[in-house]
Amino acid sequence: MPTLNRAQTNAMKELLRIAPVIDELGRVFDEAGHEIFLVGGSVRDALLGSLGADLDFTTSALPDETEALLKRFTPTTWAIGKEYGTIGAIRRSEGVEWQIEVTTFRADVYRDDSRKPEVAFGDSIDGDLVRRDFTVNAMAINVATKAFVDPYGGLDDLADGILRTPSTPEISFSDDPLRMLRAARFASRLGFTVAPEVVAAMADMADRIDIVSVERIQAELTGLLLTDEPREGLDLLVRTGLAERFLPELPALKLEIDEHAHHKDVYEHSLTVLDQAIALEKARGHEPDIVNRLAALLHDIGKPATRRFEGSKVTFHHHDVVGAKLITKRLKALSYPTHVVKSVAKLTDLHLRFHGYSDGAWSDAAVRRYVRDAGGELERLHILTRADCTTRNRQRATRLRRAYEELEWRIDELASQEELAALRPHLDGTQIMEVLGIKPGREVGEAYAFLLEHRTEHGPVPEDEAVLLLRDWWAARNA
Template identity: 90%
Template sequence: MQELLRIAPVIDDLGRLFTDAGHEIYLVGGSVRDALLGVLGHDLDFTTSASPDQTEALLKQFTPTTWAIGKEFGTIGALKKSDGAQWQIEVTTFRADVYRSESRKPEVAFGDSIDGDLIRRDFTVNAMAINLATKAFVDPYGGLDDLADGILRTPSTPEVSFSDDPLRMLRAARFAARLGFTVSPDVVTAMKDMAERIDIVSVERIQAELTGLLLTDEPREGIDLLVRTGLADRFLPELPALQLEVDEHARHKDVYQHSLTVLDQAIELEKARGHEPDIVNRLAALLHDIGKPATRRFEGAKVTFHHHDVVGAKLVTKRLKALSYPTHVVKSVAKLIDLHLRFHGYSDGSWSDAAVRRYVRDAGDELERLHMLTRADCTTRNRQRATRLRRAYEELEWRIDELAAQEELDALRPHLDGTQIMEVLGLKPGREVGQAYAFLLEHRTEHGPIPEDEAVEVLRAWWAERNA
């Protein structure tokens, strides 16, 4: 009731406008769910008996800012300012869509009742409505009870619901994670039996749902649901492949469960270090070990995964491209996976200045994310080892800060730029200038900054030796 009172200036005026014109209008779906949970934002969804043309005409009386981008699907949008607040509104005509088996895109049909509109929605907790004229609560499919019990069910049978729109199976995982709800057994069974139906959904929509799931506060249960039901096999098979059989000698930990724990810890670090939810950080945490199944070898009494970082970077590049992730996301995730073992080469020894510079140089713009991934990747139950690793990484970060203050590590460049190199060596732009640049960058990494005149002598000596 408090939430309804908060939005009363908007819904009361909107309700009167539609009712006086002879139409029904309801607050519906996620807006009702979030109001009941006390987390309603400024995006409000409504459904109405009015046609799209009638809705558009009425909303133009309600606010000067409207748009009809979704009109062919019955949706008219509007922006309403009231009492210092700004509300984004969408009003959709009652729907009674028809689906064909080969597509999740419905043949749009408009309905004539609120109950008929609600039964076509994904879950009962999203199939509740409030009549704006009478304030009557409409809940024909038990959404309020399910919301109270923390259960995800479908208004119709899950088989019908998922056959109509297979993407709802991924939404089940996202809502389970976001709301902390349990998915009902019949829904889980239908997800297992109908997993292959997700193949008719575009990769862009699948990627959007996966991203939405990963960006929730606690995505672990939702991710695990996708693996348990076989849905992940259809679009991210490298993830369930991490369920490597642990041999009788327990020569390696459960890589899949380890990856979920790393994801949990990466999210905790993200929050602790003051970052917003970051899809690159979370994809890298979840998939950092996807190269292990291909590289697992048994060597006497132990198991090895040599070069799984390199193999994993290649696998993740191919998979994320297939899922239509933006190029910058693909490159960043691959780079983090390629570098995620770098710290362990030094964790038991001391870091030279050159090693610190090289670590920073290779990480580049991904240094902060690499800090989080490396820290999150420590899941050992051995407290002594965990403490040793944590202290070693704290020392590394301290060394990076110390050297950065002295040498501007965040902008690590060679002693001379390309123009200076060409002047000193009498070269024109070309491959040899790039080779000289790479040599000076490595010299800078290994020895630290030197005066410009000394850098010129070092460059000339290298050039003379190279051409001897």
């Protein structure tokens, strides 16, 4: 966290950097008799020295006036958010494309029976700021005068690394319950501590999140998972009971440990797998990936339903299959895109596959089958399987790591010899029908499956040999 002096120095540098844009914008609104302020996350990020090209403003002008004024400032504007008081614009200056949003002073609230906020416009900057989620997001800078506006102590909280609400947490979370999830996201993104009274209100008001649309909840969950260190935010959601309202499978991983400690803490294991998957994502040169992260967090959600005590052992037979079904149901309920749902479910279904081979040699057929079944999720499966090793036994951890390195090496070796990434049978459907003299139907699918399995087990063969194999199979099938 920056000291107050460092924050002020950061802000000065950032304001000088964006001056060519905001100075003119300030003049346009000031000459029309309106106030306009750089606000919220833009001020916070300026104080942290990390302001990007997206700038948020708030103004005394109503939306129609804002739109007209912005058109004097730049030819590129849009009014998609106009009903909520927001007008957007793009301004290109000195090689930078500035994304600008200007919103009329707001005073929105949720009603008890509504899943959407009721839009209301305010009449002062202080009234707008008190309606914001946290004090570190409730600071503003008057664009015309450069006066710093901080009525709720956001600068001190930024320096102390604390998340507090401008009004009481109860009022803030009643106005917009989604702010409880934002507390978790900002705790992870900024590395801040959530004030005790805020945590207490989150626990007391957890059921209030039920009135928020599932799409907004999913967006916050995704934002949290895509931070560099989501563990603290996720644990906050579990501790306060919020996760129970929209992702009950996560707190359900807190299985009661039996007196003999026959299995590891599945909840803590899952958070550790997520940590390790993020580290691998970075190490392997990938951008933050919501599929990777959902799979890492939820790959074991089938364990509570499959836990059995067998003598002195605890088993979770088929938790991969059960987990894939649970994930499909939950992620659909959270309105995740179909491709995300399918990918996460597939990774969960496959996450134990490696362990069936880790103690033995990988045959060419086993490698081909592993690649074939993973399909387009192979790289993600590499990350999940490696991340899933959380044992504290160094010898076992080293053995598993080396075994997986051997597998990846074998995949690369075979891929250089065969078209492993696009594993297909020796003949396609058209060729199968020509060889057997049949029309499209179930028999073509059976023949295709036979040839694909042969290709997986034995590798590629010349086309004439494939034709003989197919005819022999067809004869035996119809004998």
